[in-house]
Structure formats: C-alpha cells, structure tokens
Amino acid sequence: MCPIKKPVSEFAIQCENLVKVYRPRRRAPVRAVDGLSFAVAPGSIFALLGPNGAGKTTTLKVLTTLLLPTTGRASVLGHDVAKQPLDVRRRISAVIQETAVDMFLSVRDNLLTFARFHGFSLAAARSRASEVMEQFHLTAEAERKVMDLSGGYRRRVQVAKVFMVDTPVVFMDEFSTGMDPILKRAVMSMLRAEASRGRTIVLTTQVLSEAEELCDDILIMNKGRQVARGDLHALKLLSRDVYEVSMTFERLPCEIEGELQRLDPVRLHVNQNTIELAVRAEEPHVLELVGELAKKGRVLHVEIKGASLEDIFVELLKEDAHSN
Amino acid sequence: MMAVHAMLFREAKIRTTNFTFLFWDLCYPLGYLLVFSVGINDAVASPLSAEGVDYQSFFLGGVLGMASFGIAANTAWGFFMDRDNGIFYEMLTYPMSRAQYLGAKVFFNVLVAVVQALLTVLLAWLLLGVSIRWERFPLLLLTVVLGTAGWFYFYSIFALRIRRNDIFNSLTSVFYFVFLFASSMFYPIEPLPAFFRSVALVNPITWHVDVLRFSTIALGIPSNIALEAGAFVLFALASFACAMHYLQHQE
Structure with missing residues (x-):
C-alpha cells in the first residue's frame, strides 16, 4: 500500500479542554472526561492508559463521533467531531471495545461489508479481503458464519476489518482482548508498519507492556484527567x-x-x-x-x-x- | 448513495443466507389472507355486505398494512441484534450521516415489503378473485413504501430509546394488540361503539390501511383518503425526527 496523504491539519487529533458529563436518570451526573487537552502527531502510535473508569473509552467515543462532548472541542485531521462528524467518519476506522461483528455473515462478507461502507467497489473489496484474511490466518474460515466461530476468531475478524481500508486515523479500544499472543505480536507489527506509512493509530489498553512496546506517545489518565504525558523515556524520568x-x-x-x-x-x-x-x-x-x-x-x-x-x-x- | 449501497449489500447478504426468514417475510401476508379471510368470509357469510365487497377484498388492504407493520417491527428489532453483536456502535462510526443510516437501514426492507405486496395482490387477484384496481397500482406501491418506512421510524424511537430487548418485545405486543384491533384493519369502523370508533379514527394504522384499501379495491371517499394520507405522512415525518433525535443521543 502507498503512503497516506499528508493531512491538512498539523495534528492528526486535537482535544482542547474536553469535558463529557453523563447524566443518568435518577443518579448523580458522572464527569467521565474532565478538561482533557492533548494533540497527536500524524503517523504516531498514541496510547490512552488508565484504570477502569478513567475515561479512555469515553474519549475515544467522542473522537469517533459516537458521543457529543459536553464542553470543549475535539477534532480529527482538523475536522470538528461535533460540527463536522461526517468529515471525521470519512477519515477514521475504529475497533470498539465490544466484539463488533455481523454474526449472520461469513468472515469474508464481514470484511466485504466493512469495505463497501468505506466506498470500495465489490471487486476491490474482494481482492483486499483475500489479502487481509491471509494476514490474519482467516482464509480457512472465510465462508464460515461468524456466529460459528470462537470469541478469539470473532475479535480477529473485527481487528482485520480496519486493515481492509486505508483511513488516515485508526482507533482501537483494547484491541488485543481475546487475542492469542502470536497473533497479537503480528498485529502489533502490522500497526507499526501502518504508522510508518503515515497512519495515526490511537489505542487504549490496560496491558501496559503492549503500550510500552508499541507506542510513541502515551497519555496516562485517571478520573477523566491527564496524569502524565510523553514518550516512554519521558515517563520513565518521572519515576527515575x-x-x-x-x-x-x-x-x-x-x-x-x-x-x-x-x-x-x-x-x-x-x-x-x-x-x-x-x-x-x-x-x-x-x-x-x-x-x-x-x-x-x-x-x-x-x-x-x-x-x-x-x-x-x-x-x-x-x-x-x-x-x- | 454509498451508505445505501453498502447497507443493501449487508441486509441482502443477511437475508439471502437465511431463506426461512426471507420466505416468511414474503409469504406471510398471503398466508394470512388465504387462511384468515377465506375462513371469516365463509364462516360469517360476508359480514360486509354494506360495503359492497366480500371479506377477502376488504381484508386485502388490512393484510398489506399488517405486513408493513410487521416488517417495520422486525427491522427495528434488528437494532437490538446489532447492539448485542456490538456492530451497532461500530456502524455509527462508518462514513454516513445518522439520517443516511436510518434511511439505508429501512431501504432493503422497503424493497421486501414492495415484493411482498406485489405477490399478495397478484395472488389475491388470481386465487381469490379480488377485483384489483390496477390503475391505482403506483399509489399502492407508494403507500407500501411510505407505510413501511413510517412504521419503521415509529418503532425505531422505542428500539433506540429502550435498552432491554424484553421490554421492547412486550411493547410491540401491546402495539400489535392496540393498533391492529382499534383500527379499520379487520373490520369497518362505522358500526363500532363511539369510543372505540374515536380511537380508531386517530390511529395511524387506520389511515395507512384506508389508503391501501383505496388503492387496491377503490373503497373510500377520495377527500377523506387524501386527509388520512396527509396525516400519515406527518406521522412518519414526526417519527423520523424523533428517531433521529434518539439516534444522535445514543450513550
């Protein structure tokens, strides 16, 4: 695949004083993201780390246009997530925390459907699907319905989908959950290759060794706020x-x-x-x-x-x- | 159009790999018409002589309305299936607007409803001898399309608002009971008690079924039918706006 086109904006992602408050019925409001500001350089692998409830997934949901911010601003490649959501969606692909697959479709049809939504012709989608299934060792399962596959294989299909398309920004929420170590290593090296082509990868993880090995830039958050930020060396200086x-x-x-x-x-x-x-x-x-x-x-x-x-x-x- | 094509591809793949599902969708109104209406017609000896039509002809519009209502409910129930599979939220990150998503989601099912209506009307004409007003066929197709889409948007309000499948299923059962029986679907509403008749008159199923009946067997006064058609379009637009609101505020 060719290098990704240079983005219009200096940063792939920017958040300025981002706040997201959930207001559940009959319960107190929850400030899931509380004044978060950061920018991510294009072509980098950026990780959001934090304990459960830190606000990582909420931040990702705002950036992928699934949630509107309560206040503050977030943009992807210069496009505001609240004001230009469609422009944002045209430039991203996302692996969300749950296993997101079409159970009634075969492995191949899952990949084809995803590519069709991202504007591929059927012929182009077919050819790309064969390559991706090969990379993810899914060729033998190509015609099996996803409902007949194990949880690990379903996750594999879900992650394989983002390699079908060439969006400049990829979001992955705990992508390695349920993956065997060999495939996880392979996916990590594929992600590195994608970043070196210019794609920006944003991931959340609780497996810290994964972030340590993979990420150029790490933001540690807790209770919706930034606790520390930097590359691994900079963070290590905090605990020298x-x-x-x-x-x-x-x-x-x-x-x-x-x-x-x-x-x-x-x-x-x-x-x-x-x-x-x-x-x-x-x-x-x-x-x-x-x-x-x-x-x-x-x-x-x-x-x-x-x-x-x-x-x-x-x-x-x-x-x-x-x-x- | 990209989103509509992709959604058509997805829905067609899901349906064509499950023939029972597709067969049921296409043939169930016909089965209802053959079993229920022929039975009633013969057992009660055409109770609708005042309308000048037999029960099979009268019920054709009702059964088409019921089919649209059923397809719409099943399509909206698909939100729960997609949510359980996690694909619902992922799809909301695909390059399409929320309005395109709602439109594309119902598009394939509108096509199924049109094929279903064609089959039902054709076989009602051939097997039951229902006198179809073929010159009104375009109106019938438009009514099926708008009816299915309108009911889908109506059901979507609840499917997007409610998180529990069992609550949604209970609600659809209530809707089936109230909407279908307090309407002109199974019988003319004129002989009904005053209260019952008032409820039926403001029931969108009545509006939908009356237009279907008008476009198949020319039953009804044109000015009343035009009013009912307008009311149904408003109902569909309001449902769409409401469904959009809940789709945009999914958390």
Whole structure:
C-alpha cells in the first residue's frame, strides 16, 4: 500500500479542554472526561492508559463521533467531531471495545461489508479481503458464519476489518482482548508498519507492556484527567528512582514477604521461590537492599532494572490519589 | 448513495443466507389472507355486505398494512441484534450521516415489503378473485413504501430509546394488540361503539390501511383518503425526527 496523504491539519487529533458529563436518570451526573487537552502527531502510535473508569473509552467515543462532548472541542485531521462528524467518519476506522461483528455473515462478507461502507467497489473489496484474511490466518474460515466461530476468531475478524481500508486515523479500544499472543505480536507489527506509512493509530489498553512496546506517545489518565504525558523515556524520568528487582532463591526465606512489605514497595509479587518488587529508592540503596536480601538464602538469579511502564503507572496513580 | 449501497449489500447478504426468514417475510401476508379471510368470509357469510365487497377484498388492504407493520417491527428489532453483536456502535462510526443510516437501514426492507405486496395482490387477484384496481397500482406501491418506512421510524424511537430487548418485545405486543384491533384493519369502523370508533379514527394504522384499501379495491371517499394520507405522512415525518433525535443521543 502507498503512503497516506499528508493531512491538512498539523495534528492528526486535537482535544482542547474536553469535558463529557453523563447524566443518568435518577443518579448523580458522572464527569467521565474532565478538561482533557492533548494533540497527536500524524503517523504516531498514541496510547490512552488508565484504570477502569478513567475515561479512555469515553474519549475515544467522542473522537469517533459516537458521543457529543459536553464542553470543549475535539477534532480529527482538523475536522470538528461535533460540527463536522461526517468529515471525521470519512477519515477514521475504529475497533470498539465490544466484539463488533455481523454474526449472520461469513468472515469474508464481514470484511466485504466493512469495505463497501468505506466506498470500495465489490471487486476491490474482494481482492483486499483475500489479502487481509491471509494476514490474519482467516482464509480457512472465510465462508464460515461468524456466529460459528470462537470469541478469539470473532475479535480477529473485527481487528482485520480496519486493515481492509486505508483511513488516515485508526482507533482501537483494547484491541488485543481475546487475542492469542502470536497473533497479537503480528498485529502489533502490522500497526507499526501502518504508522510508518503515515497512519495515526490511537489505542487504549490496560496491558501496559503492549503500550510500552508499541507506542510513541502515551497519555496516562485517571478520573477523566491527564496524569502524565510523553514518550516512554519521558515517563520513565518521572519515576527515575523506581527500580524493579527480581530475585530467585533456592528456597524462599521465611517471613521475607512481610519484611519487604514494610519497605512500602511500589509493587510486590511473590511466586514460589521468586520475589519481584518495585521500590522507590536511590541506586546505592537498591544495591544495599539486594545485598541484605542475598544474605537470607542462596540466590539463584538476580535482576535489577529501571521502572517499567507498569511501575510508573502505579506510582502516578498513587500520587494522583494522594493529591486528591 | 454509498451508505445505501453498502447497507443493501449487508441486509441482502443477511437475508439471502437465511431463506426461512426471507420466505416468511414474503409469504406471510398471503398466508394470512388465504387462511384468515377465506375462513371469516365463509364462516360469517360476508359480514360486509354494506360495503359492497366480500371479506377477502376488504381484508386485502388490512393484510398489506399488517405486513408493513410487521416488517417495520422486525427491522427495528434488528437494532437490538446489532447492539448485542456490538456492530451497532461500530456502524455509527462508518462514513454516513445518522439520517443516511436510518434511511439505508429501512431501504432493503422497503424493497421486501414492495415484493411482498406485489405477490399478495397478484395472488389475491388470481386465487381469490379480488377485483384489483390496477390503475391505482403506483399509489399502492407508494403507500407500501411510505407505510413501511413510517412504521419503521415509529418503532425505531422505542428500539433506540429502550435498552432491554424484553421490554421492547412486550411493547410491540401491546402495539400489535392496540393498533391492529382499534383500527379499520379487520373490520369497518362505522358500526363500532363511539369510543372505540374515536380511537380508531386517530390511529395511524387506520389511515395507512384506508389508503391501501383505496388503492387496491377503490373503497373510500377520495377527500377523506387524501386527509388520512396527509396525516400519515406527518406521522412518519414526526417519527423520523424523533428517531433521529434518539439516534444522535445514543450513550
């Protein structure tokens, strides 16, 4: 496929002080997005991260014209989502959180229908569908109705649809849910290839390693607001004193878990004879701690590394909770 | 037009891979006409002598109205199916306006309703000897198209507003009972008790069925029929506007 045409706007996506308030009947209003502002560069892979209820899906719904913002402004390739929704829809394709497929149609017909809605002729759609089914290992299932497929295959059909078309912006809400690891890797590399062609990919995920591996630009949000923003390196600077320590003992020393808890770690996980902890401390103290722990039993393996995105995420959310 | 083509493609694919569904849609009014109207006609010995027509002829307009009403209800119920499959929200991100979405959604089913009406009228003429006014056939087609679309938009208001399938099904059952029986679908409304007659007169089913009856067997006073046709068009437009409102405010 050819490179994507240069967009009219400097940014692929822009949100300015975006607010979305849900007003459920007989319940208090919910401020799902609360003054969010950000811009996404064309051709980048941008992730919205946050815990459940952070407002990620609501933000995506506003950007895909499924919801109108309560106040503020959002635009896709310079087109206002509230005032020019059709112009926005012509430039996007979306994988929403639920598995969105036509159960009564075959795999091939699902892909053809999607392409037809995006203006493909039947012949062009057929030829593209064959390529995409090959990429997603769906060729053997092409004529089977989706209702007869497993949940994982249904998700595969749904994600395959956005590769049928060439829209400059792609939205993916937790795209890897229900996908096997091999396919997930393949899709991630396809997404990278699409971004290098100039397509802008916006995704939400709760699998932080996915964002860590895939995204150029990450926005962490909580309770509808931005908590942090930047590429992985910039975010790691926010937690430069957080270290991850993994130690495997021949036999796990007694009461070690309790002792480690007293250090107030960012994260602690004990699995059989291995401890994994993330601590906030300066480097010499971390080495000291490892030395102390090593005295408690025979150590088979030690690994010390900087904070992962997960540690940063947990830290930032803790800080956000304290500041509120 | 792209959205209409794509939706036609989708609906046709769904229907043509399910022949039972398609057969039922096309032939059910005919079955109703053959079984119910012939039975009533013979058992009650043409209770409509005052109208100067037999029951089979009288009921033809009713059964066409019932078919439009049924197709519209089934099409609107499709919103629940699409919502359950998650495709409903995804489709709302496709490159079409909300009005195009609603229009395209009913387009294929309007075509089914037209084919169904053709089959029913043709076989009523051939098998039951109903005296059809063929010169009014274009009016009949227009009435079927507007009727099916109007009832679809009416049902869409509820299908888009209500989230629970079971509540929608209960509501459609009530609609079937109230709208169909408090109307001119099964019997003329003149001999009915005053209250019942008043309800039937403001029932859009009566307006729709009367126009269908006028366009098939020329029953009715033209000035009254024109008034009823106008009222039905207003009803359809109001339903469309209301359905659009709820579609634009899906959360």
